[in-house]
Amino acid sequence: MASERPAPDRVELLQGTLDLILLRALATMGPQHAYGLAARLAQVADDPFPLNQGTMYAALVRLEQKGWIRGTWQRSQNNREAKYYAITRSGARALERQAERWRRLASLVDKLLMSEG
Amino acid sequence: MSEARRFFQRLYYLFRPGSAESQLDREVSAHLALLEDEFIRQGMSVEEARLAARRRFGGVDQTKEQHRDARSFAWVEDLGRDIRYAVRTLAKSPGFTLAAILTLAIGIGGSTAVFSLIDAVLLRPLPVPNADRVVMVYMDASKFGFPRGDVSPAVYGAWASQNDVFDALAASAEFGAVLQNNGEPLRINGRRVTRSLFDVLGAQALVGRTFLPSEDQPGGPNVVVLSFGLWQRRFGGDPSLVGRSIAINDTPYLVVGVMPKTFQFLEDYVGLWVPAAFTPEELTNDAHYLAVAGRMKPGLSDSSVRANLDTIGARAEQRLPQRRDPPRAVVVSLKDAISGGARTPMLVLLAAVGVVLLITCANLASLLLARAATRGHEIALRGALGASRGRIIRQLLTESAVLSASGLILGIVLARWSLTFLEQLVPSAMTLFTSPSLNGPTLAMAAVVSVGTGLLFGVAPALAMTRPSLTEALKGSGRSIPGGQRGRGLFVVAEVAMTLVLLVAAGLLLQTFYKMRYEDLGVRPEGLLTLRTALPQDRYENFLRRVAFYERVLNGVQRLPGVVSAGYTTSVPLEWKGGTNQFTIEGRTPVDGMAYDTNHRQVSEGYLKAIGTPLVRGRYFETTDTERSMPVVIINQTMARKYWPGGDPVGQRIAIDHGTWADPWLTVVGVVGDVRQMSLDAPPRPEMYLPYRQIDTQPWFAPRDLVVRTTGDPMDLVGDIKQVVRSVDPAQPVSNIRTLDEVLDEDVASRRVGTTLLTVFAGFALVLAVVGIYGVIAYFVAQHVPELGVRIALGAQRHDILQLVVWKGLTLALLGVLLGVALGVVVTRLMASLLYGVGATDVATFAGGAVLLLLLALVASYLPARRATSVDPIVALRAE
Numbered sequence: 001m002a003s004e005r006p007a008p009d010r011v012e013l014l015q016g017t018l019d020l021i022l023l024r025a026l027a028t029m030g031p032q033h034a035y036g037l038a039a040r041l042a043q044v045a046d047d048p049f050p051l052n053q054g055t056m057y058a059a060l061v062r063l064e065q066k067g068w069i070r071g072t073w074q075r076s077q078n079n080r081e082a083k084y085y086a087i088t089r090s091g092a093r094a095l096e097r098q099a100e101r102w103r104r105l106a107s108l109v110d111k112l113l114m115s116e117g
Numbered sequence: 118m119s120e121a122r123r124f125f126q127r128l129y130y131l132f133r134p135g136s137a138e139s140q141l142d143r144e145v146s147a148h149l150a151l152l153e154d155e156f157i158r159q160g161m162s163v164e165e166a167r168l169a170a171r172r173r174f175g176g177v178d179q180t181k182e183q184h185r186d187a188r189s190f191a192w193v194e195d196l197g198r199d200i201r202y203a204v205r206t207l208a209k210s211p212g213f214t215l216a217a218i219l220t221l222a223i224g225i226g227g228s229t230a231v232f233s234l235i236d237a238v239l240l241r242p243l244p245v246p247n248a249d250r251v252v253m254v255y256m257d258a259s260k261f262g263f264p265r266g267d268v269s270p271a272v273y274g275a276w277a278s279q280n281d282v283f284d285a286l287a288a289s290a291e292f293g294a295v296l297q298n299n300g301e302p303l304r305i306n307g308r309r310v311t312r313s314l315f316d317v318l319g320a321q322a323l324v325g326r327t328f329l330p331s332e333d334q335p336g337g338p339n340v341v342v343l344s345f346g347l348w349q350r351r352f353g354g355d356p357s358l359v360g361r362s363i364a365i366n367d368t369p370y371l372v373v374g375v376m377p378k379t380f381q382f383l384e385d386y387v388g389l390w391v392p393a394a395f396t397p398e399e400l401t402n403d404a405h406y407l408a409v410a411g412r413m414k415p416g417l418s419d420s421s422v423r424a425n426l427d428t429i430g431a432r433a434e435q436r437l438p439q440r441r442d443p444p445r446a447v448v449v450s451l452k453d454a455i456s457g458g459a460r461t462p463m464l465v466l467l468a469a470v471g472v473v474l475l476i477t478c479a480n481l482a483s484l485l486l487a488r489a490a491t492r493g494h495e496i497a498l499r500g501a502l503g504a505s506r507g508r509i510i511r512q513l514l515t516e517s518a519v520l521s522a523s524g525l526i527l528g529i530v531l532a533r534w535s536l537t538f539l540e541q542l543v544p545s546a547m548t549l550f551t552s553p554s555l556n557g558p559t560l561a562m563a564a565v566v567s568v569g570t571g572l573l574f575g576v577a578p579a580l581a582m583t584r585p586s587l588t589e590a591l592k593g594s595g596r597s598i599p600g601g602q603r604g605r606g607l608f609v610v611a612e613v614a615m616t617l618v619l620l621v622a623a624g625l626l627l628q629t630f631y632k633m634r635y636e637d638l639g640v641r642p643e644g645l646l647t648l649r650t651a652l653p654q655d656r657y658e659n660f661l662r663r664v665a666f667y668e669r670v671l672n673g674v675q676r677l678p679g680v681v682s683a684g685y686t687t688s689v690p691l692e693w694k695g696g697t698n699q700f701t702i703e704g705r706t707p708v709d710g711m712a713y714d715t716n717h718r719q720v721s722e723g724y725l726k727a728i729g730t731p732l733v734r735g736r737y738f739e740t741t742d743t744e745r746s747m748p749v750v751i752i753n754q755t756m757a758r759k760y761w762p763g764g765d766p767v768g769q770r771i772a773i774d775h776g777t778w779a780d781p782w783l784t785v786v787g788v789v790g791d792v793r794q795m796s797l798d799a800p801p802r803p804e805m806y807l808p809y810r811q812i813d814t815q816p817w818f819a820p821r822d823l824v825v826r827t828t829g830d831p832m833d834l835v836g837d838i839k840q841v842v843r844s845v846d847p848a849q850p851v852s853n854i855r856t857l858d859e860v861l862d863e864d865v866a867s868r869r870v871g872t873t874l875l876t877v878f879a880g881f882a883l884v885l886a887v888v889g890i891y892g893v894i895a896y897f898v899a900q901h902v903p904e905l906g907v908r909i910a911l912g913a914q915r916h917d918i919l920q921l922v923v924w925k926g927l928t929l930a931l932l933g934v935l936l937g938v939a940l941g942v943v944v945t946r947l948m949a950s951l952l953y954g955v956g957a958t959d960v961a962t963f964a965g966g967a968v969l970l971l972l973l974a975l976v977a978s979y980l981p982a983r984r985a986t987s988v989d990p991i992v993a994l995r996a997e
Contacts, residue, residue, distance in 0.1 A: 034144065035151040053148065053173055054180030057141065058187035065126040065188070066119035073143075078154060082147045083140075090119065 018059045020102055023095040026069060026087040033082035034060060060085060068094050130189040141184055149174060199515035206516060213488070214520070217481055221524025221570065223881060224477040226531030227470045229563040231874075233532065233553040234539045235463050238456050240558075244379055244550050245451065246319035247412075252419060253454040254286075254409040254426065257445040261697065261714040262795075262802050265447055265454075267405040272444045274400035275433040276409070277311075282422045283411040287314035289382065290407050292391055293651050294365045295850050298351065302850035304651060305347065305388035307365075312392060317412045318382060324348075325359035325374030332373075333392040340392065341370040345378040347388035365389070366653055367848075379550035383408060383455065405695070410451065419448040455546035462871045463542070465948050469622065469878045472615045474566065478574040479615075480885045480892075481520070483608040485578035487896050496582050510579045517575025518568075525567035529555065532563070541870045577604065605896070606929055609889045613933020613970060616879070616886040618941045620966035623879035625945060625955055626872045628962065629798075632954035634865050639753075639792035639801075640690060641729030644681070645857035646831035647689045650842055650849055651821040660813035666845060667809065667820060671721060673841035679828050684724025685809065685820035687717065689857065690794040691864050696818060697802075702760060703770040703782060715756055716794060716804035717773075719818050725751070725789055725806065727826050728857070733757075735767040735787030742808045749808065751787040756803035771805075783807070797864045798953040824857070831856050886933075886970065891977040894926045898985045905985050906993025918986045919979075926978025927971070934967045941966075 025040050026032055032040070038053040063069045068091030071083045087095070130137050152170035153163075161169060174180070185194070207214040245251055254276070258266030268276075268288070277286045292307035312333035321327070323345065332340050341363070343352075352358050362369040370391065381387075413422055426446035434443040449457070489496075499509060536553050543552060581604060650670070657663045667685050674683045687696060698717045707713055722738035733754055742749050750771065757766045766788060772781040791801040809820050827834055839851050862869070898905070905918060942958055949957040 033147070033151070035148045039155075053152075054145070054175040054177065055183065057144070057180050058183040061137075061184055061188045062123070065123040067122050068119065076151070080147060080150055080154070081143075082151065083144045094119065 017102075018056070019063060020095070020098045022056065022059055022063065023068060023087060023091060023098065026085060027092060027095055031072075031074075031084040031086040033076065033084050035082070037085070063091070066094075067091070127189045131193055137184075137188055138181075141181060145174075145177060145180065195511075196515070199512050200519060202512065203516040203519045207519060210488070213484060217484065217520050218523045218527060220477045220480065220885065221521055221567075222527035222531055224470070224474040225521075225524050225528030225563060225567050225570065226535070227528075227878065228467075228474055228566050229528060229532040229555070229559060230535045230539055230553070231463070231466050231470045232562050233536065233555060233559040234542055235467060236556075236559055237551045237553040238459050238543055238547060239463065241551060243452055243455075247415075248452060249450070250284075250413045250415065250417075251317060251451040252411055252413060252422065253449050253451055254411055254422075255447040255449065256405065257447050258405070260442075260710075260712040262712075263695075265449070267695065268407045268409045269405045269444075270395060270400050270402045270407060272430060272433070273407050273409055274395070275429050276426055276446075279429045279432075280425055282414060282417055282425045284414055285313040285316040286409065286411040287311045287317045288393060288395075288407040288409050289314060290393065292389075293653070294389055294391075295367075295653060295848075296351065297364055302848050303351075304649070304850040304852035306384070306386050307389045307391060308382075308384075308387050309393045310390050311395075314382065314390075314410065317410050318380075319412075320376065320380050322374035323377040324356055325372070327374055327376075328392050333394055335394050335396040337392060337394050339365075339368060339370040340373045341365060342374045342376060342390045343372060344376055344388050344390075345380070346386075348375045365391075366655065381546065381549040382410070383546050385545045385548045419450070422446075423448045456544055459542065459544050459867075461948065461950055462867070465622070465951065466871060466874055468944075469619060469875050472619055473878045473882055474570060475573075476612050476615050476882050476885050478570050479608040479612045480889050481517075481574035482577050483605045483612075483889055483892060485517070485574065486581060486605050486608075487892060489578050489582040493582065500583070506583050509583050513579035513582060514572070514575050517571045517579075521567045521571030521575075524570070525563060528567070529560070529563060532559075538870065539874075542867050544867075605893050609886075609893050609929045610933040610936060612882075612886045612889045613930050613974070614937035614940055616882040617934055617937025617966050617970055618944050619875070619879040619882045620969065621937075621941045621945060621962055622948065623872070623876045624962040624966060625948070625952055625957065625959060626868075626875055628955045628959070629951065629953045630865065630868055630872045633797040633868070634861060636954070637791075637793075638861070639730050639790045640857065642857040642861055644827045644829075644831055645728060646825045646827060646834060646838075647692075647853065647855055647857055647860060648823045648825070648835075648838060648851050649821055649853035650823055650851055652819060652849070654816060656848075657819075658816065660816075663816075663819055664810055666849075667721060669845045670823065670842055671723070673844065674823070674825055674838055675723075677834060677837050677841070679834055681826040681828060682723055682727040683823065683825045684727040685721040686724050686822050686824065687719045687818050687820055688794075689728075689822045689824060689860060690792045691796065691860055692822065692853075694795050698773045698805075700771045700773050700805075703772070713760075714803070715752070716802055717815070717818050718804060718806050719809040719812060719820050720806050721809060721820065724824065727824055728792075729826075730792055731790040733788040733790060734765065735785070737787060737789075738806075738808050743810050744813070746811075748783045748811050749786045750783040751789055751806040752785055753789055753801065753804040754791050755801045756805065757788045759803055797861065798868075822853075883970070883973070887973045887977045890926050890930060890974050891980065893929065894922060894978045895981040895984075897925060898922060898981045901985075902988055902993045905988045906990040909988060909993075910990035915986045918988075919982045922982035922985050923975065923978045926974055926982075930971055930974030934970055937970075938963055938967065 021041065022037060025037055025044075029036075029040060034053070034056055038056060060069070060071070064071055064085070068088060069085045070088055071085045073081060074084045076082045149170050152173055153166040156166035156169045157163065171177075242248055243251075253265075254268065255265040256268050256272060257264065270288075273286075273288045277288075280286065287310065289308050289310040292309040294305040294307040296303045296305055312328040312330060315321070315327040322342065325342075327342055328340065332338055343358075348354055348358070359372050359374060362371050364370075376390075411422075423446050426448075427443070430444040430446065496509060500506070533555055536555070539553050540548075652663060652666065657666065671683055671685065674680055687693070696717050697714050699712075699714050701707065701713060720738070722740055722742065725732075725737055734757075735751070738749070738751065752766060760766070761769065766785045769785050770782040771785065773783065789806070792804070793799065793801050794804060795802055812818070823838075825831070825834065825838065835854055842849055842851050908918065941963060945957040955962070
């Protein structure tokens with residue numbers, strides 16, 4: 001299981017981070033298409049998000065295959081066809097776990113950085 | 118849970134890539150459309166918005182690639198694509214592909230088959246519990262030419278009662294048994310064995326039991342244990358036979374057990390065992406006729422066992438009035454005793470098949486390099502389009518892998534098919550319990566070999582083809598790849614060298630085989646039939662009765678139409694490798710350290726003439742050599758040379774067995790040519806022939822083999838001859854009916870198989886080497902068409918061009934031959950023990966192999982060279 005993997009290396013940390021961010025965005029915003037998610041990330045980051053928008057698709061298919069989000073085709077407000085992703089119940093639980101893990105990890109890294117700074 | 122779920126989804130997409138791909142397409146174009154809408158809202162033109170959207174989104178193909186990676190197992194898909202691509206590419210050149218797969222199949226199949234043989238004979242443990250503790254014990258009689266001599270009951274008795282090194286020691290002696298089969302007497306090969314034999318071998322009966330202690334006693338009951346084969350063939354596998362009596366030599370024996378099908382001790386055709394039941398008198402007998410095996414106590418070494426036995430032997434010898442050399446034990450593990458002789462021939466075969474495999478690899482690598490030339494452009498293009506070098510190498514290696522995997526499959530079929538042939542190489546002492554088969558280890562070995570070869574012949578071309586000089590390959594016509602020509606030249610040199618080694622090895626073994634089987638046999642085997650009528654000692658104890666039997670049978674047989682001559686002998690050549698007497702020469706003191714020991718064969722007067730042994734001096738036996746006339750003896754040339762070097766033995770007198778006979782002195786009346794009676798690859802021993810009418814002692818040397826020289830097919834006469842024997846004695850069985858050619862063939866049977874295999878391997882290597890040379894030269898010509906065109910335009914003559922090209926091929930072959938001779942001198946020395954009548958560094962064989970290779974190289978280079986002379990300079994230059 002994802003949360004029980006050995007200490008993540010840098011690439012995995014980034015990857016896991018993107019997954020976490022996407023889950024979190026879907027949890028707060030409700031169902032959203034990939035473009036909407038990208039726009040939201042850019043908005044939150046207060047800055048063009050440092051990621052090609054296409055990169056999200058790999059993360060989305062990963063989350064979908066794990067059963068944490070579910071995608072359905074719908075019409076957007078401006079009448080465009082788009083695949084909307086919604087967080088599932090197991091996704092919500094996973095988000096809690098991942099967020100907790102992230103917080104612990106972040107505070108650990110913080111502490112280490114402080115004590116050695 | 119979620120990871121498992123993801124795994125199955127990825128697996129699903131692996132087999133259904135299409136649906137996900139189109140979904141993704143839809144999603145991405147929707148995404149782009151939304152981005153464009155956004156940019157248009159910000160005031161861009163439609164065209165600007167489209168480009169900006171693309172930029173923001175990033176690489177669409179990259180996205181798809183990442184999606185594919187995340188969605189499924191990309192490497193599996195890549196592999197599948199590579200394999201499909203490889204199969205398509207290979208299918209485009211079916212000739213090359215077929216040749217490659219076939220050569221690989223022969224290489225892989227051959228090595229698998231040879232390995233399965235080695236597995237069966239040398240690697241698999243014996244079906245004997247704690248087999249490492251079971252040893253054969255011989256007596257060292259090297260002085261007489263028997264380094265592993267049989268043991269005498271006297272020595273066995275001392276060893277058995279006094280040793281502290283064996284848990285069990287056992288002895289086995291021959292036991293001729295005659296069964297009645299539907300009124301016809303049938304001779305069965307039996308053994309008298311001590312009860313302990315079954316303990317030594319850890320064997321139990323399949324039905325019933327083996328012997329009880331009370332049965333292996335002098336005067337014990339007549340009991341018998343049957344072999345599985347005899348039980349099946351003669352008694353239909355009837356389980357109720359155990360507990361009933363059968364008649365053996367006209368005496369009732371109680372059947373107490375049947376051994377399992379795989380039970381085997383040294384011989385593969387033993388039909389029954391009876392208890393040895395040694396009497397105290399027999400245990401003083403000094404004649405050597407026992408095979409002895411022992412189960413060592415745990416933790417002992419062969420040498421400590423030998424030391425213990427030698428101490429006992431020396432002690433026993435001191436008690437004898439007459440001082441002799443104390444008996445020295447030779448201890449050999451059972452495994453070594455039965456399969457040791459097979460090791461060198463099998464390793465030679467393995468080495469040969471390994472060399473064939475290497476040559477196959479070199480040839481394929483060379484062919485692939487040549488193909489690389491025509492594909493250089495394609496590969497450079499793929500590289501320019503962004504495929505990484507690793508990716509292209511992987512693609513090319515997939516091609517090699519597809520080839521070697523196909524070769525593996527076909528090779529296994531080949532190996533399976535060749536096993537029945539290879540089975541003949543299993544030593545006869547093992548045939549009942551082991552045979553080469555395709556099992557886990559051998560198949561694993563085949564797979565490893567196939568992967569190894571795939572890498573071996575695939576890596577070099579792949580590296581050469583992807584050498585990063587793209588620009589050159591792209592701008593040129595794409596015909597050449599740098600370094601390829603030299604690489605291929607090296608491969609050819611190596612091939613020629615290895616082929617020469619194989620040719621020489623095969624040549625040496627073929628000569629050995631021919632010399633063994635057909636040269637200087639000392640007999641003329643054509644049309645000779647041999648039959649055994651071993652007279653049961655109880656019924657033929659009377660000397661005159663024996664003589665009468667021989668006379669009547671010979672008279673009857675000689676009168677048959679189609680019979681040229683007939684004779685009786687103790688044993689036809691190769692059928693009994695023992696049976697010797699010590700002797701003294703009249704008027705001579707024995708030379709210290711010299712063995713006075715000779716084979717003892719009692720013959721009828723017509724025997725030597727009948728088998729075609731040439732008379733060198735003196736005379737053959739005559740009908741006038743009777744029990745009343747002067748005792749005479751004929752000796753062979755080896756005996757004459759050894760004991761009368763430079764002198765004439767005819768007229769000299771010898772006495773047998775220290776002159777213990779009634780009329781001790783035998784006069785030498787003739788010297789005859791040597792017969793290789795011990796083995797076709799062993800030098801002849803001293804041998805003497807005695808007229809059976811003159812010797813009424815030593816009944817165990819009484820003639821038992823009848824030889825008949827015929828005009829037609831010898832086998833046509835078998836019925837008539839049996840009829841003659843029956844008319845003389847209806848109870849006398851006739852066994853071992855074979856032509857002398859068959860007897861000789863059997864002695865070299867495993868050599869025939871080994872030599873045939875090696876010759877096939879060598880021939881195959883030769884074809885590969887010649888094809889290799891041809892390929893390189895043809896390629897050279899194709900590469901140099903423009904240059905050749907220029908030369909011709911400048912006035913080069915036909916023979917200049919011919920010389921240029923042919924010389925190119927010959928140089929490679931010459932280099933290979935030189936290397937091969939150097940290698941061969943080292944390698945053939947290792948197989949010296951397999952050779953007979955020809956030296957390991959036989960100059961003629963080396964020269965013959967070298968000349969054959971060079972001649973074929975000449976032909977292989979001449980063909981493309983002729984094409985080179987017909988290059989039209991105009992066409993060649995225009996193409997440039």
